[in-house]
Amino acid sequence: MDEATTPNHRQADLRIENLNVTAGGNVLLRDASVTLPHGKITVLVGGSGAGKSVLLRVLAGILPRDGESITWSGAFSFDRDSSARSSSDRPQRTGIVFQQFALFDELNPVANVQFAIDHRRDRHHPPRYRAMQWLELLGVPSSTHVAALSGGQKQRLAIARTLAADPEIILYDEPTSGLDAASGRRVAELIRETQRRFGRTSLVVTHDYETLLGFADQVLLLDSHTHCIRPVPTEQRDGLADLMDTAGDVSADRQSPPTSVPPQRVWGANVLGWLAESAKRFLTATGDTLIAVARLPIDAFPIVPRPRWAARFLGHYLRLIGGPSACVYLIIAGLITGFTTTYFTLRFLPFRLYTQPLLIDEMLASIGFALYRILVPVLATVLIAARCGAAVAADVGVKQYGGQIDALRTLGVRPPAYLLVPILGGFLIATPILEWIAFTASHWISRFTFLVTYPEIGIHFWHQHFFRAITPKPDSFAAAFPDGGLFLFGQGWAWVLLKNSACGIGTAAIAYHSGMSPKQSAGDVSAAITSTVLWTTLYVLIVHFVIALMEF
Ligand SMILES: Nc1ncnc2c1ncn2[C@@H]1O[C@H](COP(=O)(O)OP(=O)(O)OP(=O)(O)O)[C@@H](O)[C@H]1O
Numbered sequence: 001m002d003e004a005t006t007p008n009h010r011q012a013d014l015r016i017e018n019l020n021v022t023a024g025g026n027v028l029l030r031d032a033s034v035t036l037p038h039g040k041i042t043v044l045v046g047g048s049g050a051g052k053s054v055l056l057r058v059l060a061g062i063l064p065r066d067g068e069s070i071t072w073s074g075a076f077s078f079d080r081d082s083s084a085r086s087s088s089d090r091p092q093r094t095g096i097v098f099q100q101f102a103l104f105d106e107l108n109p110v111a112n113v114q115f116a117i118d119h120r121r122d123r124h125h126p127p128r129y130r131a132m133q134w135l136e137l138l139g140v141p142s143s144t145h146v147a148a149l150s151g152g153q154k155q156r157l158a159i160a161r162t163l164a165a166d167p168e169i170i171l172y173d174e175p176t177s178g179l180d181a182a183s184g185r186r187v188a189e190l191i192r193e194t195q196r197r198f199g200r201t202s203l204v205v206t207h208d209y210e211t212l213l214g215f216a217d218q219v220l221l222l223d224s225h226t227h228c229i230r231p232v233p234t235e236q237r238d239g240l241a242d243l244m245d246t247a248g249d250v251s252a253d254r255q256s257p258p259t260s261v262p263p264q265r266v267w268g269a270n271v272l273g274w275l276a277e278s279a280k281r282f283l284t285a286t287g288d289t290l291i292a293v294a295r296l297p298i299d300a301f302p303i304v305p306r307p308r309w310a311a312r313f314l315g316h317y318l319r320l321i322g323g324p325s326a327c328v329y330l331i332i333a334g335l336i337t338g339f340t341t342t343y344f345t346l347r348f349l350p351f352r353l354y355t356q357p358l359l360i361d362e363m364l365a366s367i368g369f370a371l372y373r374i375l376v377p378v379l380a381t382v383l384i385a386a387r388c389g390a391a392v393a394a395d396v397g398v399k400q401y402g403g404q405i406d407a408l409r410t411l412g413v414r415p416p417a418y419l420l421v422p423i424l425g426g427f428l429i430a431t432p433i434l435e436w437i438a439f440t441a442s443h444w445i446s447r448f449t450f451l452v453t454y455p456e457i458g459i460h461f462w463h464q465h466f467f468r469a470i471t472p473k474p475d476s477f478a479a480a481f482p483d484g485g486l487f488l489f490g491q492g493w494a495w496v497l498l499k500n501s502a503c504g505i506g507t508a509a510i511a512y513h514s515g516m517s518p519k520q521s522a523g524d525v526s527a528a529i530t531s532t533v534l535w536t537t538l539y540v541l542i543v544h545f546v547i548a549l550m551e552f
Pocket residue numbers: 023024026028046047048049050051052053054055069070251254
């Protein structure tokens with residue numbers, strides 16, 4: 001049987017009906033209606049800024065109808081035959097090959113394709129090919145790291161991933177951009193071969209007419225003056241460049257006109273504008289952060305489509321949050337706290353000669369208590385919030401900026417399933433462990449400092465008094481853990497765990513939310529990292545303050 005007519009392949013034209021799209025207040029499409037014939041390649045051309053990429057994102061189901069800057073209305077329907085029509089909010093299970101590839105960098109090529117296979121549209125039928133077979137078919141090396149693949153190889157891997165998800169319609173956004181002429185031709189042939197072999201309806205957005213027009217069954221022009229999409233008859237294809245001139249490059253028209261400010265008001269207006277903008281940003285960030293924390297129980301409701309993939313993402317975030325560099329960070333923090341509290345507290349006792357013999361045991365007990373219950377938890381969670389919050393915000397922000405979040409959505413995956421839930425899990429597991437590492441480092445350096453400073457008193461004395469105030473009561477649950485109890489289940493361990501958990505959950509929510517906010521540039525990613533550091537550290541300090549009020 002020809003692969004294009006396998007039973008789960010739907011044979012239907014896609015009708016786009018009365019589509020209206022606006023972006024940043026500009027109309028891109030007005031009442032546009034067009035049909036994409038099933039199993040054919042349609043090439044869409046148009047001037048720069050006409051709205052081709054936005055249209056692809058609407059078709060891919062990535063953009064909500066009433067988004068912040070882009071809104072759209074209209075319908076999509078499948079003409080399966082004259083009697084049966086179905087209509088929906090987006091073409092069912094559309095696959096998109098992104099201009100920037102949007103590959104999952106932390107996964108190798110095989111895993112990228114396997115991810116799509118495991119989340120394919122129709123999981124009741126066995127997959128068409130295994131991941132390795134897809135890679136062989138499209139000529140992608142399987143053992144090379146994704147980042148080390150060439151542009152053409154990345155493009156082919158992106159096509160393999162899209163095909164492996166078994167979509168009805170494949171959208172290509174500038175598939176040959178950034179490739180040399182030979183690679184561009186190979187990718188174009190691949191698109192034709194894919195369409196011939198699998199019979200998928202394909203829509204290709206391109207400026208590369210020379211390479212791709214020859215493969216087109218239909219050519220559409222997005223006219224930025226009339227805001228509609230019209231077919232280009234075959235006889236007019238040779239004059240496409242002239243048609244494009246008439247259809248216009250709109251990028252210049254849409255720039256907002258320069259505002260003329262009287263010279264004497266420039267300074268004041270700038271300062272006022274900056275203040276207003278900063279206040280707006282602060283309020284938006286505060287509101288967004290509060291909303292993110294409030295929405296957490298809904299967003300993090302652990303519905304994961306494939307537990308195996310959730311575990312893999314959990315592993316990724318555990319390495320990011322609690323990896324070796326984080327341990328070194330926390331060990332150094334513990335050493336500094338343990339040393340300074342022990343050395344300087346005993347060294348600067350008033351009337352040291354007289355008070356030391358009387359107070360040294362009490363001082364050791366209070367140092368142990370302060371380190372265990374307050375100092376190390378505060379320092380550790382602030383450092384975790386800043387370091388690990390920033391790392392997670394950067395990771396999610398890059399995924400957002402690079403289109404990986406959109407790729408997840410087009411594969412039918414809710415981003416919280418493989419991002420928020422594993423990030424929360426990562427923080428909940430790693431925060432207490434990192435804090436315990438910091439406390440262990442702090443009491444070992446305290447022990448060492450005491451031994452070096454008072455060799456005549458001996459380590460037994462330190463041990464006896466340092467843990468006195470945190471040794472579990474004999475009748476408590478913690479008393480069942482004689483030695484470990486001193487560190488893991490010291491008196492008040494539940495408070496320590498509460499602080500760790502509250503800080504971990506909040507840090508996860510803020511970092512995830514900052515990373516997920518829309519990103520137009522690398523600067524937005526860096527702004528997300530900065531705001532994560534500011535908000536997570538502030539949040540952690542507030543948590544400690546509030547819990548300390550209840551605790552003591
Ligand atoms: N997130 C957004 N917010 C506001 N405006 C946007 C957004 N994304 C795109 N636009 C605007 O929508 C218009 C169309 O953008 P789009 O990227 O679809 O153009 P295009 O036709 O693909 O252009 P090109 O061929 O140059 O890539 C542009 O004016 C762009 O500034």
